[in-house]
Amino acid sequence: MPKRYAYLGPEGTFTEAALRALVPGEDAGAFVPCTGVDAVFAAVRDGEVAGGVAPLENSVEGGVTATIAELINGDPLLIAAETAIPVEFTLFARSGVALSDVKRVATHPHALAQCRGWLARHLPDAETFTMSSTAAAAQAVAEPGAPYDAAISARIAGERYGLAAVAEGVGDRSEAATRFVYLTRPGALPEPTGADRTSLVAFIADDHPGALVELLNQFAVRGVNLTRLESRPTGDGLGRYCFCIDADGHVAEARVGEALMGLRRICTDIRFLGSYPRADAETELTPFIPARGTTNAAFHEAEEWLARIRSGAVA
Numbered sequence: 314m315p316k317r318y319a320y321l322g323p324e325g326t327f328t329e330a331a332l333r334a335l336v337p338g339e340d341a342g343a344f345v346p347c348t349g350v351d352a353v354f355a356a357v358r359d360g361e362v363a364g365g366v367a368p369l370e371n372s373v374e375g376g377v378t379a380t381i382a383e384l385i386n387g388d389p390l391l392i393a394a395e396t397a398i399p400v401e402f403t404l405f406a407r408s409g410v411a412l413s414d415v416k417r418v419a420t421h422p423h424a425l426a427q428c429r430g431w432l433a434r435h436l437p438d439a440e441t442f443t444m445s446s447t448a449a450a451a452q453a454v455a456e457p458g459a460p461y462d463a464a465i466s467a468r469i470a471g472e473r474y475g476l477a478a479v480a481e482g483v484g485d486r487s488e489a490a491t492r493f494v495y496l497t498r499p500g501a502l503p504e505p506t507g508a509d510r511t512s513l514v515a516f517i518a519d520d521h522p523g524a525l526v527e528l529l530n531q532f533a534v535r536g537v538n539l540t541r542l543e544s545r546p547t548g549d550g551l552g553r554y555c556f557c558i559d560a561d562g563h564v565a566e567a568r569v570g571e572a573l574m575g576l577r578r579i580c581t582d583i584r585f586l587g588s589y590p591r592a593d594a595e596t597e598l599t600p601f602i603p604a605r606g607t608t609n610a611a612f613h614e615a616e617e618w619l620a621r622i623r624s625g626a627v628a
């Protein structure tokens with residue numbers, strides 16, 4: 314049976330653009346639009362689709378709560394790939410509507426947060442309404458008798474639903490980008506590529522001074538760089554938090570594997586979310602000089618040395 318892929322729909326979302334980038338060459342007939350991130354996760358968990366795509370973080374507005382909540386709770390899924398795409402917003406309306414006619418604007422909450430400055434300057438009196446996605450907003454505006462005058466969405470959504478662009482580049486930050494993750498049911502991990510990322514959720518054992526430092530030290534002493542650290546409530550009461558972590562490297566690498574073993578010893582629970590190729594692998598990163606004893610070669614040499622002395626050899 315041909316593979317199918319779930320994504321936050323309807324057609325024309327930034328998530329659909331991310332899915333196209335993640336499975337190049339796949340026919341759009343294989344794409345299953347979902348009305349929410351929860352439905353994307355459900356479709357993957359139930360085995361209705363081979364994989365699903367959800368937004369994880371935005372360079373301006375930060376983490377996408379719905380995705381993070383699904384990653385923390387419910388049956389665990391693995392992140393098998395990621396992509397980051399630039400997000401450029403356009404204000405769309407039915408043809409004939411001018412900027413001065415726009416009183417009610419619909420869009421996704423993350424898009425709204427990224428366009429607040431522009432709206433305050435150009436449509437200070439407009440009411441805003443949040444929808445399940447930017448494309449859902451464009452689709453709603455296109456309906457006859459729609460309760461909204463305009464939608465903020467990707468260009469592709471406005472065109473898909475036959476709307477006219479009223480204003481382009483309405484995002485407050487022109488270089489804004491959103492990172493999307495490709496989710497699968499647990500299975501074999503992608504092979505290490507040399508430019509990978511590992512994601513996990515750490516639940517600290519008990520609340521005490523330095524608990525977070527102890528957790529972070531597991532990475533620091535092994536020279537593992539973190540690229541995201543986000544605390545989220547566990548839902549078990551005020552002050553109870555878990556930590557969502559993205560780290561450079563693949564769990565197959567000794568230093569990452571050992572950091573995870575260290576966490577396993579000091580945390581009540583660790584939810585491993587996958588090791589997968591970094592989307593920015595091509596980007597020129599700041600040269601990283603590993604601290605003494607934290608190269609992969611140093612880890613292997615120490616492992617071999619331990620095996621030798623355990624076997625009785627005098628090292």
Ligand SMILES: O=C(O)C(=O)C[C@]1(C(=O)O)C=C[C@@H](O)C=C1
Binds near residue numbers: 321326424447
């Ligand atoms: O509504 C969409 O088009 C989406 O793909 C969702 C989403 C998000 O959740 O952040 C993706 C990118 C943009 O930052 C705005 C909205």
